[in-house]
């Protein structure tokens with residue numbers, strides 16, 4: 601059946617491409633790629649000869665329409681991004697909507713996603729989490745976003761650029777407090793993979809002292825805000841104990 605396949609590709613270790621991804625990428629009539637040069641390398645490594653066309657953030661809406669027209673005409677096409685899962689901090693969700701709105705089939709393939717890989721190795725609570733993508737770079741928007749997130753009761757997942765990681769850790773520490781637990785997951789699936797869970801103040805110190813910790817690709821995870829309920833019970837208990845002590 602003709603469809604748009606959303607195909608996740610490796611985030612570092614090429615061994616993470618799935619058998620199904622290889623099969624689909626070999627069989628579709630064309631691959632819409634964020635960066636045809638980069639995807640070209642992946643394809644040639646797998647011996648895949650399917651032709652590519654560019655689909656990226658700045659693609660005109662007509663490109664999505666052209667891809668939809670192909671599927672409507674009976675062809676299958678695949679969407680891939682530079683790395684990981686398309687649509688996750690990557691282009692693609694508009695294309696999915698165009699297909700759906702035209703009654704065309706969309707088939708997403710599971711595969712690598714840095715956010716989920718980082719979460720699974722972080723040791724932070726994973727029963728509830730929120731993907732925050734990239735924080736606003738600076739200024740008022742950044743401050744407002746951080747404040748809005750300060751009391752989140754889910755683990756938060758951020759993507760961050762290496763040259764901004766220290767500033768981001770410091771801003772998080774300023775807003776959430778140095779004792780809030782966090783995890784830095786760097787170069788996932790690659791040779792210098794590093795995952796460290798510690799307090800924000802310890803992570804700040806670590807990155808400040810070792811510039812290597814601010815290199816490569818980074819997922820930053822933040823533990824939920826300490827339970828208000830527990831804090832309240834704690835202070836109520838404290839009051840009770842103080843009261844008892846006064847009467848002894």
Ligand code: SAM
Nearest residue numbers: 611684685689713714759760787788817818819
């Ligand atoms: N669609 C991708 C995915 O599914 O993970 C994410 C694309 S986003 C433009 C790129 C960001 O993802 C990087 O700046 C980094 O924060 C994170 N990232 C990608 N690969 C990574 C890796 N191997 N280790 C850690 N973070 C990674």
